[in-house]
Amino acid sequence: MGQALSWGSELPRWRRHSFCSLTLVKEGGGHGGGSMEESPRKSKAKPNGKKPAAEEKKMYLEPEYTKSRITDFEFKELVVLPREIDLNEWLASNTTTFFHHVNLQYSTISEFCTGEACQTMAVCNTQYYWHDERGKKVKCTAPQYVDFVMSSVQKLVTDEDVFPTKYGREFPSSFESLVKKICKYLFHVLAHIYSSHFKETLALELHGHLNTLYVHFILFAREFNLLDPKETAVMDDLTEVLCSSGGRGGGSGDGAGSGGMGAQNHVKER
Numbered sequence: 626m627g628q629a630l631s632w633g634s635e636l637p638r639w640r641r642h643s644f645c646s647l648t649l650v651k652e653g654g655g656h657g658g659g660s661m662e663e664s665p666r667k668s669k670a671k672p673n674g675k676k677p678a679a680e681e682k683k684m685y686l687e688p689e690y691t692k693s694r695i696t697d698f699e700f701k702e703l704v705v706l707p708r709e710i711d712l713n714e715w716l717a718s719n720t721t722t723f724f725h726h727v728n729l730q731y732s733t734i735s736e737f738c739t740g741e742a743c744q745t746m747a748v749c750n751t752q753y754y755w756h757d758e759r760g761k762k763v764k765c766t767a768p769q770y771v772d773f774v775m776s777s778v779q780k781l782v783t784d785e786d787v788f789p790t791k792y793g794r795e796f797p798s799s800f801e802s803l804v805k806k807i808c809k810y811l812f813h814v815l816a817h818i819y820s821s822h823f824k825e826t827l828a829l830e831l832h833g834h835l836n837t838l839y840v841h842f843i844l845f846a847r848e849f850n851l852l853d854p855k856e857t858a859v860m861d862d863l864t865e866v867l868c869s870s871g872g873r874g875g876g877s878g879d880g881a882g883s884g885g886m887g888a889q890n891h892v893k894e895r
Contacts, residue, residue, distance in 0.1 A: 683862070685823040685832075691866045693833035694840075704845040713796040716804050719845055721782045726838050727811045728775055733831055734822040735768070743767030748816040751859050767817055774810040781807065808842075808851040815839055816860050840867050 684690065706715050731738075746753040746767045755763045755773060765773070782788050787797060797803075818826060818835060826832050843864055846852040857864065 684827070685819045685863060686866060690823075690827065690832050691836065691863075693836055695833045695837045700841050700844045701848075704841070704848045706848075713800055716801070716849065717788050717796070720804050720807055721788065723811055723838075723842050723845070724775075724778050724782055724807065727814050727842075730831070730835055730838055731771060731775075731814055731818060733829055734818060734825045735771075737822055737825045738768050738771070738817075740766040740768060743817075743821055746770035746813070746817065748813065748820045748859050753813055767821070771814055771817070774814060778807050778810065805851050808846050809853075809856055811842070812846075812852060812857060812860075815842065819860065819863060836867055839863070843868055 704719075706712060744766055746765055746769075753765075753770060755765055755770065781803060785791070785794065787800065787803060789796060815835075815838070819839075823832070823835075826835055843852075843857070
């Protein structure tokens with residue numbers, strides 16, 4: 626498998642909870658028939674009575690923090706498919722790397738992301754819900770949601786039928802769509818960290834790591850059209866600021882976002 630850029634540490638095995646069984650489903654088959662499609666919807670207020678994050682000052686947009694990086698790599702150049710590498714190999718290698726990095730980044734603040742503190746999987750004024758095996762919408766706490774994402778993606782990236790590592794093994798016809806699903810879920814986790822746990826990330830002095838990971842991930846997803854702009858609109862203001870200079874530190878922007886600032890408050894349920 627092609628070697629992806631790696632600038633972080635390897636991740637310890639992700640913990641798993643047994644209270645619910647929700648899995649990503651391969652096209653044409655599945656793991657037990659469960660569905661991992663989520664329904665985002667606009668949220669007026671948090672269950673704990675606090676103002677939605679969208680109404681609060683977004684600390685992660687402060688210039689003193691957006692300039693922080695751990696590298697000055699030109700990520701727009703680094704995400705481009707090398708001529709000698711197969712596209713699926715490149716997608717697989719990078720997707721696996723992003724999974725490990727997002728998992729590791731979340732683990733640094735996981736003790737603060739509790740069922741009590743994060744009663745819903747919220748990103749600014751948007752909440753995400755799962756569907757169980759019967760198609761019923763399930764309201765999850767943020768740590769439950771993240772556990773579902775990480776355990777399910779772990780199953781996929783270690784499945785030889787989906788992410789083959791042996792020479793001569795072919796990728797499934799549904800591989801690109803599965804990569805898009807994985808990227809969508811990883812984006813939700815990154816966005817939640819910014820929206821709900823940036824203060825803790827800042828206290829740990831890991832905001833440079835988070836910014837670097839976000840820029841690399843977003844530019845890679847853009848390069849191969851792996852994320853729907855409607856899905857990422859909730860973080861358009863941050864994306865504009867961090868990625869406007871090609872992913873290098875010290876980027877500037879007016880926060881307008883490629884999809885417009887207003888888009889982040891109108892993510893429709895689907």
